[in-house]
Amino acid sequence: MRPPLSYVPALFPLVGFIAGMLVCEMAGYLWIPVVIISGVALIVARRRLPVWTLPLGGMLLFCGLGGADMSCNRLPDVNDDFLSRGQWSGEVLEISENDRGIHMVVRSDDTTGVVADMLVHTLHGVADGVVPGDIVSFHGTLDMPSNDKVTAGADYAGILARRGIVATGFSEEISVDGHYDSWRYLAWRMRREAASLLMRSSLSGETCQFLAAVIVGEDEWLSPDTREAFSAAGVAHVLALSGLHVGILVMILGFLLFPLGLLWDWRVRCGVVIAALWIYAFLSGMSESVTRAALMASMVCGGIILQRPYMSFNGMLVSALMILIVSPRQLWMPGFQMSYLAVGCILLVMPVVLPWVRRAPWCMRWLLLTIAISLSAMLGTGMIAMYYFDIFPVYFLLANIPVAMILPIVMAGGIAVMVCEAVGSDPVWLCSAVDGIYDVMLRWIELITSLPASAIYGVNITWYAMVSYYVTLCLGLVALWRRSVGWWISLAVMVLVTVFVGGVTSEEEEQWFIPHDAYFTTIICRMPSDGGDVSRSRVEMLTTAPDIAAESLRDEYAERYRKFVGHPTSAAEQSISIVRGNTVVLPACDGTTGRLVIVNHDSILSAPCYDGGIVDYALICRGYRGGWQTVVDSLRPCRILLSADIPKRRHMRMLDSILSCSQIPVISLRDVTLSSSDLPDIFKKIE
Numbered sequence: 001m002r003p004p005l006s007y008v009p010a011l012f013p014l015v016g017f018i019a020g021m022l023v024c025e026m027a028g029y030l031w032i033p034v035v036i037i038s039g040v041a042l043i044v045a046r047r048r049l050p051v052w053t054l055p056l057g058g059m060l061l062f063c064g065l066g067g068a069d070m071s072c073n074r075l076p077d078v079n080d081d082f083l084s085r086g087q088w089s090g091e092v093l094e095i096s097e098n099d100r101g102i103h104m105v106v107r108s109d110d111t112t113g114v115v116a117d118m119l120v121h122t123l124h125g126v127a128d129g130v131v132p133g134d135i136v137s138f139h140g141t142l143d144m145p146s147n148d149k150v151t152a153g154a155d156y157a158g159i160l161a162r163r164g165i166v167a168t169g170f171s172e173e174i175s176v177d178g179h180y181d182s183w184r185y186l187a188w189r190m191r192r193e194a195a196s197l198l199m200r201s202s203l204s205g206e207t208c209q210f211l212a213a214v215i216v217g218e219d220e221w222l223s224p225d226t227r228e229a230f231s232a233a234g235v236a237h238v239l240a241l242s243g244l245h246v247g248i249l250v251m252i253l254g255f256l257l258f259p260l261g262l263l264w265d266w267r268v269r270c271g272v273v274i275a276a277l278w279i280y281a282f283l284s285g286m287s288e289s290v291t292r293a294a295l296m297a298s299m300v301c302g303g304i305i306l307q308r309p310y311m312s313f314n315g316m317l318v319s320a321l322m323i324l325i326v327s328p329r330q331l332w333m334p335g336f337q338m339s340y341l342a343v344g345c346i347l348l349v350m351p352v353v354l355p356w357v358r359r360a361p362w363c364m365r366w367l368l369l370t371i372a373i374s375l376s377a378m379l380g381t382g383m384i385a386m387y388y389f390d391i392f393p394v395y396f397l398l399a400n401i402p403v404a405m406i407l408p409i410v411m412a413g414g415i416a417v418m419v420c421e422a423v424g425s426d427p428v429w430l431c432s433a434v435d436g437i438y439d440v441m442l443r444w445i446e447l448i449t450s451l452p453a454s455a456i457y458g459v460n461i462t463w464y465a466m467v468s469y470y471v472t473l474c475l476g477l478v479a480l481w482r483r484s485v486g487w488w489i490s491l492a493v494m495v496l497v498t499v500f501v502g503g504v505t506s507e508e509e510e511q512w513f514i515p516h517d518a519y520f521t522t523i524i525c526r527m528p529s530d531g532g533d534v535s536r537s538r539v540e541m542l543t544t545a546p547d548i549a550a551e552s553l554r555d556e557y558a559e560r561y562r563k564f565v566g567h568p569t570s571a572a573e574q575s576i577s578i579v580r581g582n583t584v585v586l587p588a589c590d591g592t593t594g595r596l597v598i599v600n601h602d603s604i605l606s607a608p609c610y611d612g613g614i615v616d617y618a619l620i621c622r623g624y625r626g627g628w629q630t631v632v633d634s635l636r637p638c639r640i641l642l643s644a645d646i647p648k649r650r651h652m653r654m655l656d657s658i659l660s661c662s663q664i665p666v667i668s669l670r671d672v673t674l675s676s677s678d679l680p681d682i683f684k685k686i687e
Contacts, residue, residue, distance in 0.1 A: 009314065012055045012058050012062075013058055013059070014062075014320055016058065016063040017062045019059075020032075020066025020067035020069075021067065021331060023063070024068075025070060029071040032064050032067045035067070036064030036068075038057075039062075069325060070328050073329065075116075076166060086141075087137065088106070088142070090118070090136070091135055091180055092132050095130060097124070101122055102121070102127045104119070104127065116166045116167060117166065119160060119167070119168045120140070120168075120169055122170065122174055131189075132188045134179050135177045136175065138173060138174045140171030144166070145165070158332075163329070191217060191285075192218070195212040195221075198211050198212055198418060202427075206226070206438070209223070210222070210438060211410070211417075213239050213240075217283075217287065222239065230445060231391065232391070232393060232449040233448040233454070234399050234400065235396070235400055237342075241284050243289060243290075243296075246280070246290055248408045248411050249280060250273060252408075257273070270301035270304050274298045274301050277298060288327070288333070292339060292343075295323075296312065312347050313348065338381045341381050341384060342381045345377060346377055348376075348481075349477070352480055366405075367401065370405070371397065374397055387463070393455050394454055395451060399444070402441065409437055413430060417430055417431060461502075468497060468501045471494060472494040475490055511525065512526065513673060514641075514673065515557060515561075516669065516673045520543055520544050520545040521544045522542070522543040523541070523542045523584060541554055541557065542584055544600045544645075554578055582597060582600065583598075594617060595617070597617070597619065597637070599618055599619060599620045599624045600624060614638075617639050617640075618639070620654070622646050628654055628658055638664075640664055641669060643669055644669045
């Protein structure tokens with residue numbers, strides 16, 4: 001009898017490759033030659049050593065290769081000379097637009113001395129006509145992405161680093177100097193041409209936006225309300241191209257190519273399917289989920305053509321290994337992790353469940369199969385989705401079953417409309433039918449989201465709890481396959497450990513923080529209710545921004561710091577309340593409070609604006625034109641904070657002057673986001 005792991009020979013290389021990437025990220029790359037030589041030696045001497053030396057040697061070899069691949073894909077080092085140039089040029093890799101402006105990923109050219117990816121923000125109308133592949137030049141400012149550890153918001157610097165972006169900036173002047181016909185531009189142009197076929201048809205606007213997202217991946221036209229509804233119902237995966245969409249495409253191709261299998265060899269049909277899948281993968285921009293599904297489907301079809309046996313789980317491992325070799329930073333992307341966790345759980349659970357499904361009446365099999373697939377996918381992705389997105393859809397099963405049945409029909413109808421539009425025909429009756437079917441699906445999703453407690457927002461999952469959960473899940477899958485009492489006992493023990501870890505490893509909650517902003521000073525604070533009930537606390541935002549800008553900042557911070565802010569209980573309610581004033585009492589994590597005065601203009605130091613009393617912190621901002629000595633003489637603060645919105649030269653002069661002429665502790669907020677847990681430690685080090 002073959003050992004169980006011999007059916008998945010790609011497991012050891014993949015584990016070794018990932019281990020090498022992680023070690024290289026944490027400990028450098030000097031160990032790589034030793035590990036590669038050791039792996040090769042074990043493989044060469046395998047006949048004189050025990051049988052387990054071959055997989056161990058392969059794992060060590062791929063561990064070294066993973067580290068070497070990671071070291072070759074390190075982020076470039078950008079220095080102050082690069083950031084302070086004032087003018088840059090490069091190729092546009094990506095471009096997107098939302099209500100806050102236009103956002104471009106630009107790869108700098110060799111003339112700067114550094115080839116680096118930059119995220120450039122600009123205003124509406126400045127970059128009209130810019131497309132991927134354009135060579136642009138722009139003036140502005142660049143900064144290193146700051147790691148907003150605060151506030152339970154997203155790790156902004158980490159997210160950008162995983163995408164290979166090393167600098168961010170803003171520009172009001174962007175000019176197009178040329179164009180480069182890269183494969184990214186060709187894929188983008190093909191997507192836009194395909195989406196334009198839908199837009200010029202008789203389909204409604206909402207249906208066109210949805211079909212453009214689920215067929216060709218153009219999801220930037222989707223409205224925020226649609227995204228929120230799909231996310232709250234637990235079907236957000238439908239809006240992003242994945243293996244689900246590739247599977248539906250294979251079904252449609254199989255139906256259309258059925259006569260081809262009757263007239264010619266069925267191998268020809270498999271070859272056509274492989275070619276069509278890779279054209280679709282290219283159209284999607286070679287996204288990891290579509291590439292993974294195309295690789296797995298190609299292996300299935302290739303096995304049929306070559307008349308070789310094929311195991312889906314091993315094909316999944318091979319596809320993951322190939323993607324990581326080409327783009328190792330995909331390992332840290334939530335989409336990559338969720339995609340493979342979902343598919344892995346489905347492939348491991350379904351063989352055990354299928355015999356039970358086959359015993360059910362034929363009319364119930366499709367329903368039971370859909371339920372089993374949805375539950376398997378949620379087992380793999382539920383915890384990591386809560387970790388990254390702080391939301392758990394309660395009625396995900398009720399939403400996924402109808403959507404799984406309706407989506408293939410809607411996609412097939414959308415593809416048929418595109419074909420008709422390409423040949424110059426507008427099938428009004430087909431557009432009306434597709435509109436009606438999509439409207440039914442959308443109404444069902446809206447019904448699910450309108451149910452009481454349809455989604456749990458603000459879920460705070462620590463990485464310890466997530467690791468414990470996935471260890472438990474692995475033990476559960478092994479117990480499900482092995483059906484041994486020892487494995488079931490181990491699973492029960494690990495479940496208790498996971499419950500305990502999830503209950504005691506909650507992170508310390510921030511009470512307030514000052515976001516990093518170059519234009520305004522803002523303090524976001526969680527204030528307890530009048531009765532002191534922490535669960536009913538409100539979030540207030542005190543800002544120096546004018547009313548219109550304050551509303552825009554409120555919406556931006558509500559999204560960026562969603563864990564801290566929470567989620568409104570109704571559409572009419574705002575997550576953050578805007579308040580005005582110059583004095584605020586800030587609660588600390590240890591139960592104490594501190595009085596902070598915002599010095600934003602000279603009159604704050606006079607009696608009508610300042611009511612006297614002990615001042616723990618004086619926060620000097622851009623609007624104040626006087627000297628810091630006047631602030632000290634008038635307010636007598638215990639500590640001084642210099643806001644990030646003070647112009648750089650004035651900021652540094654004031655900081656140097658305070659440090660050299662005063663004993664009052666001072667901290668610059670030029671490059672940091674300050675929170676309630678940071679402040680005591682920072683001033684303790686200064687003092």
